[in-house]
Each structure stands twice: as C-alpha cells, then as structure tokens.
Amino acid sequence: MIIAVASGKGGTGKTTVATNLAISIGKARILDCDVEEPNANIFLKFDMEKKEDVNVLIPSIDKQKCTLCGDCVNACRYNALAMLPKDILLFPELCHGCGLCSMVCKYDAITEVPRKIGEILYGKNEEIELYQGLLNIGEAMATPIIKELKKYSNDMTIIDAPPGNACPTMEAIIDSDFVILVTEPTPFGLHDLKIAVSIVRKFGIPFGVIINKYGIGDDGVEKYCEQEGIRIMMKIPHSREIANLYSKGIPFVEKMEGWKERFIELYEEIKNETGGNS
Numbered sequence: 001m002i003i004a005v006a007s008g009k010g011g012t013g014k015t016t017v018a019t020n021l022a023i024s025i026g027k028a029r030i031l032d033c034d035v036e037e038p039n040a041n042i043f044l045k046f047d048m049e050k051k052e053d054v055n056v057l058i059p060s061i062d063k064q065k066c067t068l069c070g071d072c073v074n075a076c077r078y079n080a081l082a083m084l085p086k087d088i089l090l091f092p093e094l095c096h097g098c099g100l101c102s103m104v105c106k107y108d109a110i111t112e113v114p115r116k117i118g119e120i121l122y123g124k125n126e127e128i129e130l131y132q133g134l135l136n137i138g139e140a141m142a143t144p145i146i147k148e149l150k151k152y153s154n155d156m157t158i159i160d161a162p163p164g165n166a167c168p169t170m171e172a173i174i175d176s177d178f179v180i181l182v183t184e185p186t187p188f189g190l191h192d193l194k195i196a197v198s199i200v201r202k203f204g205i206p207f208g209v210i211i212n213k214y215g216i217g218d219d220g221v222e223k224y225c226e227q228e229g230i231r232i233m234m235k236i237p238h239s240r241e242i243a244n245l246y247s248k249g250i251p252f253v254e255k256m257e258g259w260k261e262r263f264i265e266l267y268e269e270i271k272n273e274t275g276g277n278s
C-alpha cells in the first residue's frame with residue numbers, strides 16, 4: 001500500500017504526519033519527495049548515505065555536423081535552445097530532457113549526455129527506511145527525482161509529497177492508494193485545501209483530511225469538509241507541547257501518550273478502505 005501525505009501549502013505539518021504515522025505503524029518505508037527541502041530526517045535522525053545520482057539527458061551538438069537549420073530550436077517547447085548567427089546555444093537548466101531535439105535533427109548532429117540534477121540518499125533503523133530525494137541548488141526540475149524516488153516504493157510506503165499543487169506534487173501522489181491531505185484551520189489553509197481536493201478527485205484517489213494546529217484560526221475547513229462530504233480523519237491540536245517537541249526534532253508520538261494508537265487507528269482505517277494487505 002502506498003499512502004501519500006500532501007498539502008496544498010507548505011508548513012502545514014505534512015512531514016510531521018508522515019513521520020509520526022511511519023513511526024507508529026513501524027516497518028514502513030518513507031519516500032521524502034519534498035526534494036527542494038527534504039526534512040523527514042529531522043525527525044528520524046538517520047545517518048544517510050548516497051544511493052544514486054539522478055540525471056536528465058540533455059543534448060550535445062556536434063558542430064561539425066550541425067547545419068544551423070534551426071529545427072531543434074523551433075521544436076524545443078522549453079526554450080532551452082537558442083539560435084545564434086553561428087551557433088546553437090543550450091541553456092541546460094531549462095532542458096527537460098524530452099529528447100525531441102535529437103529526434104527532429106535530420107543531420108544526426110545531436111547526441112544525449114547525462115547532466116546531474118540531484119541525488120537520492122538512503123538511511124534506516126530497525127523499523128523504518130528513508131529514501132530522500134535532494135535536488136541540486138538552483139535546479140528547477142523536481143519531477144525527475146520524484147519519479148526516480150518512487151521506484152523504491154514497496155508494499156508499505158509513505159510518501160511525503162512536496163507542498164503545493166503543481167507538477168511535482170501530482171507526480172508524487174499519482175500512483176498512491178490513499179492520500180492524506182494535511183491542512184490548517186485558516187483561510188489560507190482552506191484555500192489551498194480546496195485546490196488539493198480538486199486534484200485528488202481528478203485522479204480518483206481516495207483521500208481524507210487531517211487538520212493540524214487545530215484550535216487556531218476558524219471553522220472554515222470543517223464546514224467545507226462537511227459540505228463536501230470529506231472525512232476529517234484526525235485533528236492535531238495547536239499545542240505548546242507538540243511545538244516544543246517539533247522544535248527539537250522529536251516525533252510527538254514518542255512522547256505524548258495515546259497518539260501512537262491514534263495513528264495506528266488511522267492506518268487501519270485507510271487499510272480497510274483501500275483493501276490493503278500490509
């Protein structure tokens with residue numbers, strides 16, 4: 001079973017939920033797909049080692065063969081190629097590695113070469129494994145790293161999705177059996193939750209909502225969920241104790257009585273709904 005933990009907005013407690021859920025159920029594999037700022041290991045504190053580099057294939061143009069016909073420049077949808085009077089200029093950071101330019105070149109002037117955009121790190125303890133994607137600073141393309149990370153999914157995987165509602169988030173959640181949408185009870189939280197709900201509904205993935213920092217803000221999220229028939233699966237209170245533990249990188253299920261059991265119940269509920277065997 002693959003459970004994705006997502007949120008329309010950053011800072012809502014997505015990683016808190018993903019790590020506390022994993023610790024509670026044990027024997028879980030976390031894929032930290034928040035590749036611009038992976039932070040699940042703040043709570044897990046594993047010694048991480050490099051698993052693999054992640055590359056995209058970019059064009060390399062043979063100037064002897066190139067006739068400067070411009071077909072590759074016209075074909076590139078990402079403006080990664082530009083025509084100069086006597087050269088073709090490549091902007092590697094804009095190249096999505098789609099391979100179209102090499103397909104359209106009639107003169108066989110383009111070969112594809114790997115360019116590293118990030119890496120995947122790995123760490124574990126007796127119960128939990130963590131695969132962490134890390135995008136190089138200045139790189140724009142998170143999706144290839146997320147795709148690579150997802151190859152490590154197993155039958156008990158928790159995906160910590162990147163925040164927001166753009167392509168990287170969609171890539172992270174698309175094959176999941178269930179999505180937990182984490183939000184906070186504020187107008188901003190509600191706004192982004194509505195967008196996130198529209199995405200998971202389009203994908204047809206079963207989902208539920210966890211309200212984090214319950215007690216701040218207003219009841220807009222609860223009213224919206226009621227109107228839309230969306231299940232609120234858990235409310236995590238806005239509490240000084242949780243905030244203190246968070247600031248020290250301590251998962252609150254390890255210190256606060258009863259919470260591990262609540263996360264196990266949450267997992268059982270998801271398992272029953274999805275027919276998961278794990």
Ligand code: SF4
Pocket residue numbers: 061065066067068069070071072073088104105106107108109110
């Ligand atoms: S399509 Fe080929 S030959 Fe034409 S400009 Fe591009 S690399 Fe040169």
Ligand code: SF4
Pocket residue numbers: 057058059075076077078079080081094095096097098099100101102
């Ligand atoms: S591989 Fe795709 S994105 Fe990159 S330069 Fe060629 S056409 Fe553009």
